[in-house]
Amino acid sequence: MPESAARITIEKAGSHAGELVEIAGWLYNLRKSGKIAFPLLRDGTGILQCVAVKSSLDEAVFESLRNLTQESSLIVRGRIRAEPRAPGGYELDVEGAEVVQRVPEATPYPITPKDHGTDFLMDHRHLWLRSKRQHAIIRVRHEVIRAIREYFDTNGFTLVDTPIFTPAACEGTTTLFEVDYFNDEKVYLTQSGQLYNEANAMAFGKVYCFGPTFRAEKSKTRRHLTEFWMVEPEMAYATLDDVKQVAEELIVFVVGRVLENRRVELEALERDVSKLECVKAPFPRISYDEAVETLRKKGSAIEWGGDFGGTDETLLSEDYDRPVMVDRYPSQIKAFYFQPDPVRPELALGVDVLAPEGYGEVIGGGQRIHDLELLEKRLDEHNLPREAFEWYLDLRRYGSVPHGGFGMGVERFVAWMCGLEHIRETIAYPRMLYRIRP
């Protein structure tokens, strides 16, 4: 190219109106007439309509653009101009173009602008990510993760990541992925960083871990992945009420950030943002007892002592315009480490936060047992091997204090933000019961 032009991104095109610029990207789509062509250029930050006019372009350049194939990579040089007829309000008058790689006609880009089925799209997930909708979802995910980190980083939490290979289970062993370690030893992919988090909280006060977790559940629903990302805060000297407070603040903060910074993406997803604008403190707080009563009035078959099904969660949350917090579940349906309620010891000081619009449980947590004898008793009741938990019991021997925390599933949160039907679109390469490729 003879004259140098500043390389810009499409996201910033509006602020370069009238300037000669260069954009490097891929051909999203092409509309053409005989002597004028409209290549839609995609660069990862947005999509820009370019205008190539035969009479004002080098013949070879015009022909190369006019016959370009979908998703070919190219660098375009030209002038940005405000144009009401163009999608996005701006377009680029092409003065020069260099095709970096031309997609051959014999092997055209498989994802056309028309409809495709789920199976086909999932098989082409590596290419599907280039589509507008998937692009918007992943950018919302990034915003959610960034906001989560910022919330904890600015509120006195220290990031202490927990191991992914673990020797024992937090909960049952049926939902663990087993891995061959050295010397014929079996280890498991983590289900939760919680036990380690508790140790870290005794060292740092307030901590969080953030990483992938794995569940070998044979769940085949729109809310499940076998590999998903979870953020887990844990706080020393904290009670159930403190846990609820942090959960509420976190959700309000993250939703606020998404609304503030990802309007364009939410619009592309046709998300009803008024639903998200309702998410303000305080969240309604109800007890498990009240929840069961409400559900039975609504016709659910749930009995006291049972856990909620997916439809129960939807029934519970439909009365509220913001997340609802349900606490004090029967201990029998909760993990061994939950602190019992001092007034009614058959209840666990645990809380679940149910997102509105049927998005279900996005947070689960509570206060942990800090008494050594009680914890030992619970390990026995759950038939868990004492020796594997010796280090965990140490936390109750050396300066034990009331403490608690929770886990928040990133993908369910993103699905809620984006208003998605299925969780599989919230992560670049979803891992599900029957799908581990690409």
Place this chain on the structure above:
RNA sequence: UCCUCAGUAGCUCAAUGGUAGAGCAUUCGGCUGUUAACCGAAGGGUUGUAGGUUCGAGUCCUACCUGAGGAGCCA
């Protein structure tokens, strides 16, 4: 693991038990303002696999494979 539904061209879908078709994509031709552009033409098929019923099966029956939706379990 269980229940329900679906598998036909590269993709999305049609086709009373009786000659397998359309749109998109691809190729060729046309068009100077297109908005998933449009108009004309061409190529493209072992109807998921294996059996069975029938004069005749994409269509009916059985088994299996693959996928989707739901249940249980969970974030």
